[in-house]
Amino acid sequence: MTTRREAISFGVSSLLPSGLSEIADRRLAALVAEHHRFDEAILAAEDEADALLIAGRRSGGKRSVAVEAACARAEALHESQGRVANAIINMPAATALGAAYKLIVWRKEAAISFPDDFDGAHESFTFSAYRDLLRLTGLNALEHPHDRATLARMRKYWILS
Numbered sequence: 001m002t003t004r005r006e007a008i009s010f011g012v013s014s015l016l017p018s019g020l021s022e023i024a025d026r027r028l029a030a031l032v033a034e035h036h037r038f039d040e041a042i043l044a045a046e047d048e049a050d051a052l053l054i055a056g057r058r059s060g061g062k063r064s065v066a067v068e069a070a071c072a073r074a075e076a077l078h079e080s081q082g083r084v085a086n087a088i089i090n091m092p093a094a095t096a097l098g099a100a101y102k103l104i105v106w107r108k109e110a111a112i113s114f115p116d117d118f119d120g121a122h123e124s125f126t127f128s129a130y131r132d133l134l135r136l137t138g139l140n141a142l143e144h145p146h147d148r149a150t151l152a153r154m155r156k157y158w159i160l161s
Contacts (some may be wrong), residue, residue, distance in 0.1 A: 015106065019092040021095050024092075025150075028088065028098045030093070031088045032102075032105055034084050035085060036108075038084060042074055045077055048073075049067055049071050052064060052070055067103055097137045097139075099133060100137045103134075104142050107130055127154075131151070
């Protein structure tokens, strides 16, 4: 029988049959993909609302029913995405791969750029752990578009602790 102390030292995934760990990671991956799909749908709804607002200003200035509907769609999508985000946050990762999926969403949501948005060493440590997990899990292809520039700037910058 595994003790609580052993479970903590080895991690929960070591206690799960490998199939359960894979199922948990697949669920996290599916939630991350759903979160990303919401990003695309939200952008489309916001673009539609902006286009309708611009067209409305040119033709008299009043907000149309179509603008209100597009704004309501975008808001509903944001709320749905928030529920997906809560599910990701509250689902424990079963493996390092699952933790990497969570940090991929963190990186996208944080939208940090170095050094402007790094308030101290804690952001640098988090970013470094995120990059390590991408490398260790083979998920480098899912890096944020600004990661390489951030890494280049980090190498030449001293962070006060």
